[in-house]
Amino acid sequence: PPIRTTGIFESALAARLEPLVSSLKDVQVAYLPAYTGVDIRLRSTSTGDKGRKMIESAACKIETLVDDLAYGRNDVTLEEVVGRLLTERQETLALAESCSGGLTASRVTDIPGSSAYMLGAVVAYSNEAKITQLGVKPETLKAHGAVSEAAAREMAEGVKSVFGAHWGVATTGISGPTGGTPEKPVGLVYLAVASPRRTVAKEARLVPHRRLPHKAATAQAALNLLRLEIMHHA
Amino acid sequence: PPIRTTGIFESALAARLEPLVSSLKDVQVAYLPAYTGVDIRLRSTSTGDKGRKMIESAACKIETLVDDLAYGRNDVTLEEVVGRLLTERQETLALAESCSGGLTASRVTDIPGSSAYMLGAVVAYSNEAKITQLGVKPETLKAHGAVSEAAAREMAEGVKSVFGAHWGVATTGISGPTGGTPEKPVGLVYLAVASPRRTVAKEARLVPHRRLPHKAATAQAALNLLRLEIMHHA
Numbered sequence: 294p295p296i297r298t299t300g301i302f303e304s305a306l307a308a309r310l311e312p313l314v315s316s317l318k319d320v321q322v323a324y325l326p327a328y329t330g331v332d333i334r335l336r337s338t339s340t341g342d343k344g345r346k347m348i349e350s351a352a353c354k355i356e357t358l359v360d361d362l363a364y365g366r367n368d369v370t371l372e373e374v375v376g377r378l379l380t381e382r383q384e385t386l387a388l389a390e391s392c393s394g395g396l397t398a399s400r401v402t403d404i405p406g407s408s409a410y411m412l413g414a415v416v417a418y419s420n421e422a423k424i425t426q427l428g429v430k431p432e433t434l435k436a437h438g439a440v441s442e443a444a445a446r447e448m449a450e451g452v453k454s455v456f457g458a459h460w461g462v463a464t465t466g467i468s469g470p471t472g473g474t475p476e477k478p479v480g481l482v483y484l485a486v487a488s489p490r491r492t493v494a495k496e497a498r499l500v501p502h503r504r505l506p507h508k509a510a511t512a513q514a515a516l517n518l519l520r521l522e523i524m525h526h527a
Numbered sequence: 528p529p530i531r532t533t534g535i536f537e538s539a540l541a542a543r544l545e546p547l548v549s550s551l552k553d554v555q556v557a558y559l560p561a562y563t564g565v566d567i568r569l570r571s572t573s574t575g576d577k578g579r580k581m582i583e584s585a586a587c588k589i590e591t592l593v594d595d596l597a598y599g600r601n602d603v604t605l606e607e608v609v610g611r612l613l614t615e616r617q618e619t620l621a622l623a624e625s626c627s628g629g630l631t632a633s634r635v636t637d638i639p640g641s642s643a644y645m646l647g648a649v650v651a652y653s654n655e656a657k658i659t660q661l662g663v664k665p666e667t668l669k670a671h672g673a674v675s676e677a678a679a680r681e682m683a684e685g686v687k688s689v690f691g692a693h694w695g696v697a698t699t700g701i702s703g704p705t706g707g708t709p710e711k712p713v714g715l716v717y718l719a720v721a722s723p724r725r726t727v728a729k730e731a732r733l734v735p736h737r738r739l740p741h742k743a744a745t746a747q748a749a750l751n752l753l754r755l756e757i758m759h760h761a
Contacts, residue, residue: 388650394636395622395629398650402628405704405738407652413660414650416622416632422647422690426660456656470639504639 296352297369298362299330299517302500306331306362313358319344320351328506329513333363364520371516372400372407378523379410379460386519387456388414389427389448391439392466392482397512412456417448427451440465440477442494445485449494453487460523461487464515466499468507480507484515486522493522530586531603532596533564533751536734540565540596547592553578554585562740563747567597598754605750606634606641612757613644613694620753621690622648623661623682625673626700626716631746646690651682661685674699674711676728679719683728687721694757695721698749700733702741714741718749720756727756 298306303326307314310333314322319339325332335351337344356363364374379386388398398414401407415426420439423429428451429444437443445463453461466482473479479502485494495518499510532540537560541548544567548556553573559566569585571578590597598608613620622632632648635641649660654673657663662685663678671677679697687695700716707713713736719728729752733744 390629393633394641394645395624395632395648395650396636398629399627399633399742402630402650402652403739403742407628408706411628411652413652413656414629414648415660416629416636416648416650418636418642418645418647419690426647426649426689455660456653472642505637508633508637 294335294348294352294366295325296333296335296355296363297330297365297367298333298359299364299371299513300362301331301359302326303331306333306359309359310355313354317351317354318347320347322351328500328510361521364517370400371513371520372404375516375520375523376401376404376407376410378520380406382459382523382527384459385410385412385456386460386462387412387452387458389452389461389463390414390416391418391423391448391464392468393464393508393511393515394418394468396508397462397464397515400512400516412458415452415455423448427455438477440467440481440483442483442485442496445483446487446492446494449485449487450492459489460519462515462519463487464511466507466511468504468511469502470504482511482514484511484518486515486518488522488527490526493518493526528569528582528586528600529559530567530569530589530597531564531599531601532567532593533598533605533747534596535565535593536560537565540567540593543593544589547588551585551588552581554581556585556589562734562744595755598751604634605747605754606638609750609754609757610635610638610641610644612754614640616693616757616761618693619644619646619690620694620696621646621686621692623686623695623697624648624650625652625657625682625698626702627698627742627745627749628652628702630742631696631698631749634746634750646692649686649689657682661689672711674701674715674717676717676719676730679717680721680726680728683719683721684726693723694753696749696753697721698745700741700745702738702745703736704738716745716748718745718752720752722756722761724760727752727760
């Protein structure tokens with residue numbers, strides 16, 4: 294069963310798992326990278342029940358070692374995982390998207406029954422929309438720019454408050470192909486999650502500099518930050 | 528070159544084109560249906576320059592006959608077509624999405640340079656968000672429901688006004704798999720476009736009753752209604 298991870302490059306993931314992997318007997322590990330994450334595939338040289346048990350045992354060890362990165366198995370998606378966590382907790386979600394342009398909302402609403410926890414989203418492409426729709430302070434945009442940790446924090450807190458949701462998630466970045474500068478290159482993204490308890494923000498420099506994979510990687514990173522906050526700090 | 532159409536079933540499109548198609552000499556017409564529309568492929572029994580000319584002539588006749596359905600050729604997408612129209616006119620767009628859940632916004636922002644005309648979007652999944660974020664009247668929702676022509680109109684006009692855009696587009700419908708009733712079955716969608724001149728709304732009963740194809744068909748229908756309004760009534 295492939296283990297799905299996100300938030301780390303293939304080489305760094307392999308390095309992190311190396312001590313564990315080299316200690317595994319009769320289990321081979323392969324890494325399958327995509328823009329949205331790396332799948333880990335396990336194979337046993339033993340067959341039948343014995344092989345299955347060895348694979349299962351190795352999979353559990355890997356998941357424990359990289360529980361910040363591993364969000365599920367097989368074809369599970371992050372929007373499913375997040376949906377399940379919110380449903381269990383009976384909590385609600387609102388999204389503020391700049392560079393991901395609605396893709397995160399679209400993924401969340403792909404899940405049947407998502408209307409139970411998904412209250413809505415604001416795609417705020419312009420600075421004005423960030424101010425009027427999300428309550429971002431004009432001074433914040435002036436001092437730090439729309440692509441900044443401060444803006445992401447205010448977007449997440451703003452959308453949470455505007456929709457009256459338990460959780461607010463924000464993305465702001467430079468998807469390209471143009472719009473990059475030496476200080477703020479194409480690929481730079483700030484993500485933020487506002488919860489009932491605190492607001493966290495994260496800077497990411499996503500590799501794909503083409504627009505669509507950058508949007509995909511941004512949405513994935515935002516959903517994973519939300520997953521980690523719900524699991525560890527809610 | 529395939530001619531891309533949307534908004535009609537394969538059989539109805541074939542029936543509408545039949546008189547023209549049967550008059551075409553040495554050009555064969557094939558229909559390739561998908562959830563988001565039907566592509567028309569043309570082939571000539573003649574080869575080389577002669578064949579190319581016959582195909583081009585037939586393609587132009589077909590496009591003229593179904594200009595309400597045919598939005599482009601080859602791999603062009605509706606978001607590209609709409610983006611080009613808005614860029615030419617230097618006009619701006621805002622979206623209010625219920626059942627399409629952000630997919631329309633995500634498609635519009637897939638286009639490089641879309642930040643020049645795309646101001647933003649509101650994904651209003653809950654009734655409360657429709658009221659507070661888009662200015663839909665509570666009485667409208669009470670009298671007609673959230674899935675209604677009246678609600679779609681107010682959503683389109685509301686988002687246009689909220690973002691200060693030239694164009695507002697709205698979607699509201701029942702994507703399923705649950706939530707349908709005999710009067711309002713799964714698949715039912717209302718679309719609306721508010722322009723500087725008027726607001727139009729359209730009811731559609733989209734075939735796919737699975738969630739993802741229904742979202743895809745809804746976004747496509749909304750973008751085509753916008754295209755037609757810009758081209759014919761702006």
